Amino acid sequence: MNDAQVKNSEVNLKEVSEPVSTRIRHGKLVSKVITLAHGGGGKAMRDLIDEVFIEAFDNASLNTLEDQARFELSDLATYGNRLAMTTDSYVIDPIFFPGGDIGKLSICGTVNDLAVGGATPLYLTCAVIIEEGMQVDTLKKIVASMAETAKKAGVQIVTGDTKVVERGSCDKIFINTAGVGVINESYQLGAQLAQAGDAILVNGFLGDHGAAILDARGDMNLQSAIESDCAPLQGLIKAVLDAAPGTRFIRDATRGGIASVLNEIAQSSKVAIEIDEGKTPLRTEVKGFCEILGLDPLYLANEGKIVVVVPDEEKQAALEAMRAHEFGADAAEIGQVLKGGVAGRVHMQTGFGGKRIVDMLVGEQLPRIC
Amino acid sequence: MKYVDEFRDPEKAKILVSEINAIAEKMSVGRTRPIRIMEVCGGHTHSIFRYGIENILPETIELIHGPGCPVCVLPMGRVDDCVSVAERPEVIFTTFGDAMRVPGSKKSLLTAKADGADVRMVYSPMDALSLARKNPDREVVFFGLGFETTMPSTALTVLQAEAEGITNFSLFCNHITIIPTVKAVLDSPDMQLDGFLGPGHVSMVIGNAPYEFIATHYDKPVVVAGFEPLDILQSLWMVLKQLDEGVAKIENQYNRIVPEDGNDVALEAIGKVFRLREFFEWRGLGSIDHSGVQLTDEYAAYDAEIKFDVKSVTVADPKSCQCGEVLKGVIKPWDCKVFGKACTPETPLGALMVSSEGACAAYYQYGDKKNINVDVEIVEEAIA
Numbered sequence: 100m101n102d103a104q105v106k107n108s109e110v111n112l113k114e115v116s117e118p119v120s121t122r123i124r125h126g127k128l129v130s131k132v133i134t135l136a137h138g139g140g141g142k143a144m145r146d147l148i149d150e151v152f153i154e155a156f157d158n159a160s161l162n163t164l165e166d167q168a169r170f171e172l173s174d175l176a177t178y179g180n181r182l183a184m185t186t187d188s189y190v191i192d193p194i195f196f197p198g199g200d201i202g203k204l205s206i207c208g209t210v211n212d213l214a215v216g217g218a219t220p221l222y223l224t225c226a227v228i229i230e231e232g233m234q235v236d237t238l239k240k241i242v243a244s245m246a247e248t249a250k251k252a253g254v255q256i257v258t259g260d261t262k263v264v265e266r267g268s269c270d271k272i273f274i275n276t277a278g279v280g281v282i283n284e285s286y287q288l289g290a291q292l293a294q295a296g297d298a299i300l301v302n303g304f305l306g307d308h309g310a311a312i313l314d315a316r317g318d319m320n321l322q323s324a325i326e327s328d329c330a331p332l333q334g335l336i337k338a339v340l341d342a343a344p345g346t347r348f349i350r351d352a353t354r355g356g357i358a359s360v361l362n363e364i365a366q367s368s369k370v371a372i373e374i375d376e377g378k379t380p381l382r383t384e385v386k387g388f389c390e391i392l393g394l395d396p397l398y399l400a401n402e403g404k405i406v407v408v409v410p411d412e413e414k415q416a417a418l419e420a421m422r423a424h425e426f427g428a429d430a431a432e433i434g435q436v437l438k439g440g441v442a443g444r445v446h447m448q449t450g451f452g453g454k455r456i457v458d459m460l461v462g463e464q465l466p467r468i469c
Numbered sequence: 470m471k472y473v474d475e476f477r478d479p480e481k482a483k484i485l486v487s488e489i490n491a492i493a494e495k496m497s498v499g500r501t502r503p504i505r506i507m508e509v510c511g512g513h514t515h516s517i518f519r520y521g522i523e524n525i526l527p528e529t530i531e532l533i534h535g536p537g538c539p540v541c542v543l544p545m546g547r548v549d550d551c552v553s554v555a556e557r558p559e560v561i562f563t564t565f566g567d568a569m570r571v572p573g574s575k576k577s578l579l580t581a582k583a584d585g586a587d588v589r590m591v592y593s594p595m596d597a598l599s600l601a602r603k604n605p606d607r608e609v610v611f612f613g614l615g616f617e618t619t620m621p622s623t624a625l626t627v628l629q630a631e632a633e634g635i636t637n638f639s640l641f642c643n644h645i646t647i648i649p650t651v652k653a654v655l656d657s658p659d660m661q662l663d664g665f666l667g668p669g670h671v672s673m674v675i676g677n678a679p680y681e682f683i684a685t686h687y688d689k690p691v692v693v694a695g696f697e698p699l700d701i702l703q704s705l706w707m708v709l710k711q712l713d714e715g716v717a718k719i720e721n722q723y724n725r726i727v728p729e730d731g732n733d734v735a736l737e738a739i740g741k742v743f744r745l746r747e748f749f750e751w752r753g754l755g756s757i758d759h760s761g762v763q764l765t766d767e768y769a770a771y772d773a774e775i776k777f778d779v780k781s782v783t784v785a786d787p788k789s790c791q792c793g794e795v796l797k798g799v800i801k802p803w804d805c806k807v808f809g810k811a812c813t814p815e816t817p818l819g820a821l822m823v824s825s826e827g828a829c830a831a832y833y834q835y836g837d838k839k840n841i842n843v844d845v846e847i848v849e850e851a852i853a
Binding site: 318319383386387390392393449450451452453454455456458461462465466 | 470473477479482483515518519520521522524525565566567569570590591592596698813814815833834
């Protein structure tokens with residue numbers, strides 16, 4: 100154990116690469132099922148936190164069981180000059196789906212929200228609201244998935260909260276994670292910075308998550324299992340920013356799909372954007388799924404896809420950086436910011452040779468009758 | 470995608486468009502108004518917008534988006550009725566997804582759901598029947614909606630419920646028929662149509678013979694069309710060719726799907742459980758004789774209107790809405806007084822703004838021909 104780890108309970112991410120436990124107690128859960136007692140603040144709750152959360156997340160800050168995580172400002176400053184902070188709540192049905200689960204999602208979503216701003220994601224919080232009656236083993240599976248994803252994303256879960264609510268008051272489990280990261284001095288990214296001639300890139304197939312979730316709900320009984328693209332993208336984003344330092348803007352295309360992100364860029368930057376249907380990467384399964392249900396894949400959610408706006412001269416470098424990364428093998432240039440056109444508008448050249456406007460989604464996409 | 474991409478080939482489209490251009494140019498000599506062709510079916514409207522088809526046609530051809538979106542033509546009173554059924558505590562109300570947003574006079578099914586009604590989205594009436602099997606202590610009601618396309622699956626579900634002796638399943642029937650509706654459009658005094666794209670999937674069930682009167686009595690060509698972009702272009706070309714040659718007949722472009730005489734099994738199921746209503750109310754078009762169906766007396770036990778003593782309220786369309794004139798092709802969506810102002814996809818007043826198959830929602834979302842052309846000019850100017 101080196102000095103830095105022994106010295107205090109504060110987190111030093113760089114040096115805690117080899118986890119050495121600093122746990123102060125080990126609770127033992129008796130029950131196999133979560134009950135209201137596990138949210139009651141007494142021994143049952145302490146045992147739950149110890150056996151499930153501390154056991155999985157095991158890090159110096161969390162292990163002290165203080166009411167807050169504490170950071171050395173000087174450590175943070177080594178990453179850059181600006182703090183980035185974000186929060187997101189995760190509610191999903193079903194909680195386990197092909198390609199991921201609510202635990203993995205709750206880490207990836209918050210890590211990606213930090214990373215798209217150019218931040219190195221460092222610390223996450225974890226607040227869970229559990230419906231009574233959940234099996235402890237199910238909870239452990241979700242928490243293990245969070246721990247594994249956090250490790251892959253290079254972040255630590257440093258503080259948390261647990262609540263248990265009566266049956267029917269929530270759907271199995273809701274998770275909130277907040278995250279803190281630090282942005283390097285050299286990155287200046289913003290939705291208002293897109294300029295005429297810039298290229299619009301994505302890091303791979305679109306709509307996988309949205310289709311996977313709809314499919315996993317089982318109403319359609321389809322044969323092919325479409326997998327969610329849920330992934331932590333901090334590594335891919337760093338590679339893009341290193342390769343294309345002039346990058347204007349990055350956003351993860353979650354709910355509302357890439358159509359919503361493109362509209363946000365067009366509106367914030369007061370530019371017109373054109374995308375090409377033929378260049379938009381879509382899996383055959385997702386295309387077919389959308390054909391059957393009458394859905395538009397441009398509006399389907401992604402959990403591991405980003406839209407990147409780069410100056411034309413850096414697009415090749417950005418594409419190569421993405422394609423070299425495990426989450427960007429199918430990266431593609433899907434369109435560009437037009438010189439002229441109607442500001443704030445996105446349109447698509449259809450593969451068929453026509454042209455149509457891609458607007459913001461109104462409400463929810465509902466399957467068509469026939 | 471195999472069997473789909475072949476019907477979206479841009480090279481073949483170019484050939485068709487140049488053929489269309491040639492006929493249109495020849496025909497426009499001496500004409501004072503554009504050639505107006507109505508696609509009856511909402512599925513066609515959806516494809517036309519999705520692939521930007523209007524945008525590649527010559528100015529002299531105008532597509533009129535007809536009354537064939539069953540969600541769009543549902544009147545407010547019927548929505549109020551279905552909300553009243555859905556709000557009964559014993560009821561699980563099942564519906565196709567896009568019907569949930571249709572506004573009633575007070576609320577839509579989506580709002581009723583938020584207010585506590587048990588409204589569930591299903592993909593088929595059989596899903597509703599299996600809900601009834603799983604919930605014997607609840608009343609499961611299926612919101613039957615659509616033209617002859619969806620009628621057979623509803624009919625077969627009722628027959629299946631009967632065969633299994635399931636009594637907690639019923640149908641709130643809003644199925645409508647296409648022929649009286651097309652006739653109503655043709656009889657309207659302000660009608661200015663030159664020809665029709667016939668509804669492919671309806672025809673798969675009813676065949677081509679029922680359209681004969683359009684050619685013989687009204688002297689208008691009909692081409693039953695498929696839903697892929699090349700289907701639509703080829704069908705338009707076939708209509709133009711008839712117009713150019715001065716003939717009016719029923720042709721079947723969608724012959725890979727549509728049998729000349731329809732589908733006997735489907736028609737038999739429909740005939741067994743449904744009978745024509747004396748009249749049915751349409752949003753924007755008013756009451757049309759024999760344009761809707763209801764369950765026959767033999768299957769009355771499955772009729773939600775009888776089971777729950779539905780009041781059948783009539784609610785007038787909002788005065789400011791001009792859905793009817795848009796449906797008949799008298800005005801374009803953007804000519805309507807409330808289009809894009811009081812009536813948007815977020816707050817639809819008229820039903821044409823509700824479904825993505827509705828002409829107004831499609832124009833609102835995908836933009837109209839004029840605006841898209843403006844785009845192109847500006848872009849070209851800027852590049853020059």
